[in-house]
Amino acid sequence: MRTIEIFDTTLRDGEQSPGVNLSSKEKLEIALQLERLGVNRIEAGFAAASPGDLQSVREIAKRVKNSTIVSLSRARLLDIDKAWEALRDAESACLHTFLATSPIHRKYKLNMTKEQVIENAVAAVKHGKKYFDMVEFSCEDGSRTEIPFLIEVVQAVVDAGARIINIPDTVGYTTPAEYANIFTQLLNNVRGIENVKLSCHCHDDLGMAVANTLAAIQAGVTQVEGTINGIGERAGNAALEEVALALDTRKDFYQATTNLKLEEIARTSKLVSRLTGMFVPGNKAVVGANAFAHQSGIHQDGVLKEVTTYEIIRPERVGFKSNRLVLGKLSGRHAFKDKLIELGYQLSQEELDDAFARFKDLCDRKKDVSDEDIVALVDAKLVDVPEAYTLENVQLSYGNNSIPTASVRVRTLNGEVLEEAACGNGSVDSIYKAIDRVTNEEVVLEDYKIVSVTHGKDALGEVYVRLSQGDYTVQGRGVSTDVLEASAKAYLRALNKLVARRGDAVEVVM
Ligand SMILES: CC(=O)SCCNC(=O)CCNC(=O)[C@H](O)C(C)(C)COP(=O)(O)OP(=O)(O)OC[C@H]1O[C@@H](n2cnc3c(N)ncnc32)[C@H](O)[C@@H]1OP(=O)(O)O
Numbered sequence: 351m352r353t354i355e356i357f358d359t360t361l362r363d364g365e366q367s368p369g370v371n372l373s374s375k376e377k378l379e380i381a382l383q384l385e386r387l388g389v390n391r392i393e394a395g396f397a398a399a400s401p402g403d404l405q406s407v408r409e410i411a412k413r414v415k416n417s418t419i420v421s422l423s424r425a426r427l428l429d430i431d432k433a434w435e436a437l438r439d440a441e442s443a444c445l446h447t448f449l450a451t452s453p454i455h456r457k458y459k460l461n462m463t464k465e466q467v468i469e470n471a472v473a474a475v476k477h478g479k480k481y482f483d484m485v486e487f488s489c490e491d492g493s494r495t496e497i498p499f500l501i502e503v504v505q506a507v508v509d510a511g512a513r514i515i516n517i518p519d520t521v522g523y524t525t526p527a528e529y530a531n532i533f534t535q536l537l538n539n540v541r542g543i544e545n546v547k548l549s550c551h552c553h554d555d556l557g558m559a560v561a562n563t564l565a566a567i568q569a570g571v572t573q574v575e576g577t578i579n580g581i582g583e584r585a586g587n588a589a590l591e592e593v594a595l596a597l598d599t600r601k602d603f604y605q606a607t608t609n610l611k612l613e614e615i616a617r618t619s620k621l622v623s624r625l626t627g628m629f630v631p632g633n634k635a636v637v638g639a640n641a642f643a644h645q646s647g648i649h650q651d652g653v654l655k656e657v658t659t660y661e662i663i664r665p666e667r668v669g670f671k672s673n674r675l676v677l678g679k680l681s682g683r684h685a686f687k688d689k690l691i692e693l694g695y696q697l698s699q700e701e702l703d704d705a706f707a708r709f710k711d712l713c714d715r716k717k718d719v720s721d722e723d724i725v726a727l728v729d730a731k732l733v734d735v736p737e738a739y740t741l742e743n744v745q746l747s748y749g750n751n752s753i754p755t756a757s758v759r760v761r762t763l764n765g766e767v768l769e770e771a772a773c774g775n776g777s778v779d780s781i782y783k784a785i786d787r788v789t790n791e792e793v794v795l796e797d798y799k800i801v802s803v804t805h806g807k808d809a810l811g812e813v814y815v816r817l818s819q820g821d822y823t824v825q826g827r828g829v830s831t832d833v834l835e836a837s838a839k840a841y842l843r844a845l846n847k848l849v850a851r852r853g854d855a856v857e858v859v860m
Pocket residue numbers: 363366396398399400423424425426448449450459460490520583
């Protein structure tokens with residue numbers, strides 16, 4: 351049985367998902383959970399991208415002990431120097447440097463000849479080796495590269511000292527058979543290839559990221575790159591939980607395994623979804639809400655008689671509880687705490703007491719309190735930025751033939767109470783205009799998303815907003831049984847992040 355190493359890039363390629371923007375604190379929280387999950391390598395970011403990225407890679411490198419921390423860098427010496435600056439304190443560090451090799455990228459993006467590509471790739475690996483024992487080289491858009499040239503590049507970087515060779519299917523173009531053939535060709539034609547790790551990195555543009563990854567494993571790669579929940583640039587990356595479960599469930603076929611603690615998968619998926627704001631569809635393999643639910647009578651009958659009739663993965667295997675703890679107004683702190691742990695929270699006693707009080711309050715207003723309700727009510731309070739403005743009151747006047755008018759009252763950090771009113775094109779618009787007035791902020795509303803996190807008339811509404819101001823972009827989330835209140839809370843939360851980012855609040859935690 352072969353062991354496949356897992357290279358997680360949720361914090362780098364995953365963060366390239368449009369709309370995702372994680373704070374350093376959130377990245378560290380995810381990294382610590384990935385360490386618990388047992389991934390071999392964590393790509394923590396792209397140190398040269400910004401001082402903030404460098405700082406957050408550095409923080410992760412200091413805190414994570416049991417996974418190798420990786421920074422991506424272009425094949426440029428200064429990028430590599432920044433990666434070293436970020437990773438020098440890590441227990442175990444790896445440089446991941448890359449250069450595109452395909453004709454399209456050489457001609458239009460890089461404006462480089464084949465010779466220049468090889469020259470730059472070799473120079474980057476050699477420079478990286480001055481600092482790092484472990485250097486990974488990726489041939490970006492490798493799957494659309496002429497195979498003889500790919501062999502030449504890989505030979506050159508292996509000779510220069512690269513210890514991991516990654517062939518990304520950058521644009522999700524390849525098919526399983528074609529992708530497998532690339533690795534077979536490299537294994538047959540590159541001298542010394544047996545001394546390096548071969549790695550795959552697949553994107554899901556044609557929905558084949560996991561299939562391509564599994565084909566690469568069959569062809570002989572020993573490292574798999576991907577993300578939790580399959581998030582990532584455009585249509586995303588290969589979902590690591592799906593790859594791991596395919597290997598685990600079909601050991602008979604793949605004869606390969608990973609060192610992941612599979613029972614940490616549910617917790618990791620929920621954490622990533624919660625912090626990135628990227629919802630996991632109900633029908634998503636392994637981690638979707640319906641992955642272990644049976645709806646139709648014939649299936650239910652089969653499962654009751656023998657669970658394996660319709661279940662090929664036991665929910666417990668990936669950290670879901672098969673028995674549901676139904677919480678309501680007669681539940682006590684122990685059951686509530688147990689549920690929070692199951693949902694991936696580790697709260698202090700004070701946070702737990704506060705969440706429990708609000709949970710009881712919700713139970714009085716709502717007949718059925720679901721897991722999503724609890725996630726929403728706990729999240730709404732887990733603030734990591736000082737609240738420059740706290741919502742005191744929002745009031746709306748609305749009629750189908752009149753202009754909506756909102757009045758908003760907020761409390762500032764030093765206790766001052768401010769109130770303003772404004773008209774708008776709709777209810778939400780009038781609330782946001784009143785908030786702009788009362789806070790004296792000029793922002794652009796880039797995105798507004800509303801979802802019902804629970805079902806029924808008394809469902810909790812969850813609102814996401816993305817605001818920008820100059821170079822800053824921030825996200826905010828608000829939850830309430832009333833969607834207008836949720837809208838106001840989300841907007842104010844984003845404004846509070848903005849104030850913290852600018853550094854004009856008392857303490858800045860971003
Ligand atoms: C397939 C992937 O996922 S690759 C990773 C993608 N991730 C990111 O790009 C996130 C981080 N990126 C950034 O913050 C910025 O793009 C930076 C800081 C890296 C560079 O910013 P800028 O200097 O303003 O350049 P910009 O991004 O506009 O253009 C990229 C430049 O790098 C070059 N380049 C692209 N890839 C590479 C590479 N692997 N090695 C060397 N140069 C490269 C491009 O040809 C272009 O060069 P040019 O300015 O001479 O035309």
